[in-house]
Amino acid sequence: MTKKISLLGATGSIGTQTLDILKLHQDHFVLEAISIGKNLTLGLEIIHTFLPKIVSVIDKDSCDYLRANVPSQVKVVYGEEGILEVAAENDADVLVNAVMGSVGLKPTLKAIEAGKTIAIANKETLVTAGHIVMSEAKKYDVSILPVDSEHSAIFQCLQGQDKKRLERIILTASGGSFRDKTRKELIGVTVEDALKHPNWTMGAKITIDSATMMNKGLEVIEAHHLFDMPYEKIDVVLHKESIVHSLVEFEDTSMIAQLGSPDMRVPIQYALTYPERLALPISKRLNLMEIGMLHFAPVSFERYRCLQFAYEAGKIGGTMTTVLNAANEEAVQLFLLKRIQFLEIEDLIEKALENHSPISNPDLETIIDVDRQTRSFIRSLV
């Protein structure tokens, strides 16, 4: 049977790789609706190739422009209402959430209410409000399928296993673009250098997160929610090759890992075909003889302060992870705009966390409020 897909963030790194999968398996998937951001040129190309029924853009000007340039059967909508329509008000079976940032939260909740399966790449949504997302998913009996490579790895390792006997989750971390630098050597590093990830080609924000190791911090919180694991049982290990995508350990000491070439089309396709698998001839097969050796090493919280912030915020819980996420989104944006230095990212996040009095079990309105306040707090510091 053909699955109908709606896709948030179609013009991004995960978005375009999702489209690669849809193009490869046209007999299995059809693209029902998409949201795009500012990249209207690529948006138009996607629309003409896939002819989705609904397209959402950020503002009215972009909407007017697209309406004048797409076939009449394509409905173009905009703003928050528009992205919610793409997420929930259509015939899609699966929502692939590949937007960047906590802007993905409301559409995810709407799609859950509408009973859609969620394939989630957008980790910020789980970090800012994972407790709401997971409890809504339970209430509406909706599956949240991980797309993030580490979480897909864990999810794959857990298939057919007795989850009551799960002892530990081990997330692998590449160390990012500055993995071979000391803290002292991080002074004055450039945006251009920070954007050179050693193993993955990704959007700008996640690439910077990877360099600060906040990405792994966000992934620890993401794993806590997706797999209902306490923070004490989630570890991070440095693994510079990004071949072992993550591991699980059981009470009987057995460990299971998932390996593969660093190619996001693998976890994206798995989320779309789950519980089945399809061939993926466009991805490079792993040749262990060619690789020869894999490396693992402990992570230092002193070297990667953002990872420690994430564990601390996660353990406190409530609005603390909302602050962590919003402060990080704003600080990374400021770094990308060259308004702050690389090491100031973590300084700003630390200040936002110190400034906040956490609220436990926050509702959606509180989360949105705290997110907004945190962003303006960060901007007031620069």
Ligand SMILES: NC(=O)C1=CN([C@@H]2O[C@H](COP(=O)(O)OP(=O)(O)OC[C@H]3O[C@@H](n4cnc5c(N)ncnc54)[C@H](OP(=O)(O)O)[C@@H]3O)[C@@H](O)[C@H]2O)C=CC1
């Ligand atoms: N890239 C990767 O390999 C991985 C990414 N992820 C996660 O997936 C998510 C997407 O990452 P990635 O694809 O790299 O990011 P990109 O920056 O490449 O793409 C982000 C997408 O979101 C759109 N977008 C950005 N801001 C807004 C907004 N305010 N409103 C509506 N749309 C918006 C962009 O539109 P436009 O470009 O048109 O402006 C683009 O389509 C992130 O949460 C990331 O952490 C997780 C694992 C791996």
Ligand SMILES: CC(=O)[C@@H](O)[C@H](O)COP(=O)(O)O
């Ligand atoms: C591809 C993916 O899932 C990214 O989140 C990736 O894991 C980044 O790698 P590091 O954060 O380990 O550098």
Ligand SMILES: [Mn+2]
């Ligand atoms: Mn990841």
